[in-house]
Amino acid sequence: MNTIKNLSEFANKRYGQNFLKNDAIIKQIIQSIPNDDLRVAEIGPGLGDLTKELVLTRNVTAFEVDKRLCEHLQRLFCDSIDDETLEINCGDVLKQWEDNLLLNEPYHLVANLPYYIATNIILKALKDENCQSILVMVQKEVAQKFSANSGEKAFSGLSVLTQTVGYGELLFDVGAENFVPPPKVTSSILLIRKKRSEDNSDFEEFLKVAFKQPRKKLSKNLATHYNRDKIEALLQELEVSLTIRPHEAETSMYHHLYNELNKDNIDERAKQQSSKRANS
Ligand code: SAM
Numbered sequence: 001m002n003t004i005k006n007l008s009e010f011a012n013k014r015y016g017q018n019f020l021k022n023d024a025i026i027k028q029i030i031q032s033i034p035n036d037d038l039r040v041a042e043i044g045p046g047l048g049d050l051t052k053e054l055v056l057t058r059n060v061t062a063f064e065v066d067k068r069l070c071e072h073l074q075r076l077f078c079d080s081i082d083d084e085t086l087e088i089n090c091g092d093v094l095k096q097w098e099d100n101l102l103l104n105e106p107y108h109l110v111a112n113l114p115y116y117i118a119t120n121i122i123l124k125a126l127k128d129e130n131c132q133s134i135l136v137m138v139q140k141e142v143a144q145k146f147s148a149n150s151g152e153k154a155f156s157g158l159s160v161l162t163q164t165v166g167y168g169e170l171l172f173d174v175g176a177e178n179f180v181p182p183p184k185v186t187s188s189i190l191l192i193r194k195k196r197s198e199d200n201s202d203f204e205e206f207l208k209v210a211f212k213q214p215r216k217k218l219s220k221n222l223a224t225h226y227n228r229d230k231i232e233a234l235l236q237e238l239e240v241s242l243t244i245r246p247h248e249a250e251t252s253m254y255h256h257l258y259n260e261l262n263k264d265n266i267d268e269r270a271k272q273q274s275s276k277r278a279n280s
Contacts, residue, residue, distance in 0.1 A: 021049070039103060044064060111137070156211055157207030
C-alpha cells in the first residue's frame with residue numbers, strides 16, 4: 001500500500017495484524033487450495049497480498065474488520081470489485097457469522113487468520129455446511145491441535161472434532177521473519193478437508209470434560225460427570241486399558257462413549273424433537 005510508510009507502526013495489535021510478506025509462501029498457499037471452481041472466503045485480507053493472488057483464479061468474498069484496511073482494499077481492488085470477482089465486507093466476521101451464513105453457497109475458507117480468534121473461526125467453519133475446506137495460517141500449536149492423530153501428544157478435543165467431519169493436515173511451518181511486524185510465535189499452514197459438517201454443542205462439551213486434564217486418565221476426567229462403573233464397563237467393552245489417557249483414545253471411541261454415556265439424554269431429546277415436529 002503506497003500510503004502506508006511504516007507497516008510496523010501501522011499494524012494494529014488489537015486486530016492481530018501481522019502481514020505476510022513472502023511471495024513464495026503466498027504462492028504455496030494458493031497451490032494448496034482444492035482445485036475446483038468454488039468461491040473462496042478470505043477472512044482478514046489485510047493489505048491484500050494474498051487476495052491479489054486469489055482473484056487471479058477465483059471468485060472471492062473477503063471480510064475485514066479494520067476500516068482503514070477496508071478503504072485501502074476498496075481502492076486497490078476497484079477493478080475486481082467492478083467485475084464482481086471480489087466482494088469486500090467491512091466489519092467483524094464473527095458478528096456477520098452469528099447473524100447470517102458466512103456465504104450462502106459452497107466455499108473454501110482461505111486465510112492468514114487473526115490469531116486471537118483463530119480457534120473460534122475454525123470451529124465455526126467445521127460446523128458450516130457450506131464450508132468445504134479450511135486452509136489457514138494459524139499459530140503452530142493450534143494447527144497441531146486440529147490436525148493431530150490419536151496417540152500423538154497434541155491429540156485433543158479439536159482433533160476429534162476435525163476427524164468427525166474430515167481430515168486435518170499441518171502442511172508446513174512459517175517462521176516469524178516472514179511477517180511485518182513479526183509475531184512472537186511460529187505459524188503453520190493447516191488444511192482441513194471436510195467430508196461433511198456437524199454442529200453438536202453437547203458433543204463439544206463432552207470433549208471438554210474428556211480432555212479437561214489431558215495427562216490424567218480418561219476415566220478420571222469422565223468420572224467428574226458420569227458414573228465411574230459405567231465408564232469402566234464401556235472401556236472394557238471397547239477392549240482398551242482402564243488407564244488410557246485422553247490423547248490415546250480414537251475418535252470413534254469418543255463417539256461411542258458419548259452416545260452410551262448420554263443415552264438417556266439423547267433418547268429424551270429425540271422424543272422431544274419428534275413431539276415438537278408432530279405439534280407443529
Ligand atoms: N491476510 C493478510 C496477510 O496475510 O498479510 C493479513 C493477515 S493478519 C494476520 C489478520 C487480518 O485479520 C488483519 O487484516 C485484521 O485486521 C483482520 N481481522 C482481525 N479481526 C477480524 C475480525 N473479527 N473480522 C474480520 N477481520 C479481522
